[in-house]
Amino acid sequence: MQFPFALAIIEDQATIRETLHEYLCAQPEFRCVLVAGSIEAFLELLPTAAVPPQLILSDIGLPGLTGTQGLPFILTRLPQAQVLMLSVYADAGRVFEALRAGAVGYLLKNTPLAQLKEHLLHAAAGGSPMSPGVAHYVVQAFAQMPATAPLNSGIALADLLPAEPLTNREREIVRGIEGGLSYKLIADRYCISIETVRNHIRAVYRKLQVNSKAELMAHALKRQRR
Amino acid sequence: MQFPFALAIIEDQATIRETLHEYLCAQPEFRCVLVAGSIEAFLELLPTAAVPPQLILSDIGLPGLTGTQGLPFILTRLPQAQVLMLSVYADAGRVFEALRAGAVGYLLKNTPLAQLKEHLLHAAAGGSPMSPGVAHYVVQAFAQMPATAPLNSGIALADLLPAEPLTNREREIVRGIEGGLSYKLIADRYCISIETVRNHIRAVYRKLQVNSKAELMAHALKRQRR
DNA sequence: TGAAAAACAACATGTTTATGCCATACCCCC
DNA sequence: GGGGGTATGGCATAAACATGTTGTTTTTCA
Structure with a gap:
């Protein structure tokens, strides 16, 4: 994520919407890429946004789909x-x-x-800003929750190992994989046998220390996110 | 609650303990009524406190009872x-x-x-201050809580919108895929059977109109490129 | 209260991948 | 002229995945 953060605002009340828009867009940290009065309008305008929003500030009490009802639609896109x-x-x-x-x-x-701005920056940094009383609800609910299995994710592997360079051919084929192609389609695209594709992939896996297509693509995803 | 807040500090490392003590007690909002190096010491000293503490700042990594283990004892008193x-x-x-x-x-x-002080005041006001990453865990866990609301019950709007929204569970599992995990590992992570993973994936493929893991990840890669 | 949605689970069948081990051919270069 | 690296191709086997069908249970909502 880099400055300025691409921000979208969804709020039906014109006065509030304008206030938010004017204040936040005057901040150097944000760039308003989309301002809408409803979830429906937001989704419709989304393709026209110059940059996809990274941060979305949405009212809950919206006409039509409420903010909460609209969330799954937004997150899918x-x-x-x-x-x-x-x-x-x-x-x-x-x-x-x-x-x-x-x-x-x-x-x-x-x-x-001013606090809203801080909260937005906080969210952009991976935090979860909540107004005082709100956070309390959440923690309360937690205290009453049954013991759960830890659901962790932050896996930071030491991929800073001496990277053995891929050959040109190997990179071509990796591009095919990252495009979502099967071995067969890659073979067709480069007019080689599927066995050859296999062998190149094999070399790539060894060099990048992965052992599945999924891991290879996860690699690409991680790289892309910075 | 009134000023100044009666504060207790439990921290085993002397340097940190002293730093906290000196800084916080220099603030007009707080009055340090108890400073201890362990849960045991805290409980022992408690009767000697001039005023019972309203706010307690406790380390977790304590010798003897850990901060978390000691919490029930503290809250009983x-x-x-x-x-x-x-x-x-x-x-x-x-x-x-x-x-x-x-x-x-x-x-x-x-x-x-300075932030610590803010957080303490926040807590005194009934809030639940959490450091950025920490709050995120909590909210994540929430989103992944058992029994999810439908939230999107057969909304007719679906055909107007290009994307059929994924459910929370489906998004979770997609995150697993994008992390490079196999079905088996996803099943383990969420403590469900591999058959269930298959079924969720099946639904995701239908909704996103893809038909392989590779296409799904290619999708994610494309979205990410901006 | 009953239909609908979501999460969970199983079984079957065919396809795609991962990885072993093997071979040929080209090129560069010491 | 032989050794290393690269590109090509083949075969075999086990694992992972895609997809069809069919269930149960729980939650939500009209």
Whole structure:
């Protein structure tokens, strides 16, 4: 993620929307790429955005699809987006629904603009900003939760090993893999036998220390994210 | 609650303990009523405190009882206290344990003193301060909680929108795939059978109109390129 | 209360991958 | 002229994946 963060705002009340827009876009950290009055409008305008938004600030009480109802649609289109919900309500039900639907944070509308900015930056940094009372609900709910299995993810492997360089042919074939092609299609594309593809892949796996197509692509994904 | 807040500090490392003590007690908002190097010492000294502490800042990595293990004892004696855990570790397991044991917040030891003070005030006000990454774990766990709301019950809007939204579970599993995991590993991570993983993947393929892991990942790669 | 959606699970069948081990051919270069 | 690296091709086997069908259970909602 790099400066300025591509930001989208979804809010139906024109005055609030304008206030948010004006304030946030005046900040050097943000770039407003999309401002909409409803989830439907947002999804419709999405293809026209110059840059896909990384940060989305969405009201919950929207006409049509509510912010929470719209979240799955947004996340399907922008899986990497951090969505912050904005609401006048601080009730546990709404908070839980929103977080379960995939929001990373939940802010109240009485949040001062300066703090809102801080929260947005916080979210961009991988945090989960919540207004005071809201965080409390979440922690409370936690205390009552049954013991769960740890669901970890942050795997940071030492891929800084001496990288054995791929040959040109190998890189071509890796591009094919990353394009989602099967061995057969790669073989066709380069007019070679599928056995040859296999052998190149084999060499690539050894050099990159992976042992499946999925790992190879996960590699590419990780590289891309910085 | 009124000023100044009665504060207790539990930390075994003398230098850190003194730093916290000196800084926080120099603040007009706090009054240090108890400083201890272990849970045991804290409980022993508790009767001697002039005022029962309302706010407790406790290390997790303590000799003897750990901070988390000691929490139930503390809360039995001081049911109204707000306990903030302090730790060098940001792993999900420790965070969950501490919150389930009744901590109201979880801070990392690299938190600047000024922020620490803010967090303490925040906790006193009924909030649940958490360091950035930590809050994220909690929200993640929420999104992955058992029994998810449908949230998108057969909305007729579906044919207007290009993308049929993925459910939370489906997105989780897609994250697994994009992380390079095999079905087996995904099944293990979420404690479900490999057949169930297959079924979710099947639904994802239908919704995203792909028909192989490679295409799915190629999709992710394309989205990521901007 | 009953239909719908979501998560979970099993079994079957065919395809694609991963990886072993092997061989030929070209090129460069010491 | 032989040794290393690269590209090509083949065969065999085991594992992983894709896909069809069919269930149960729980939660949600009209």
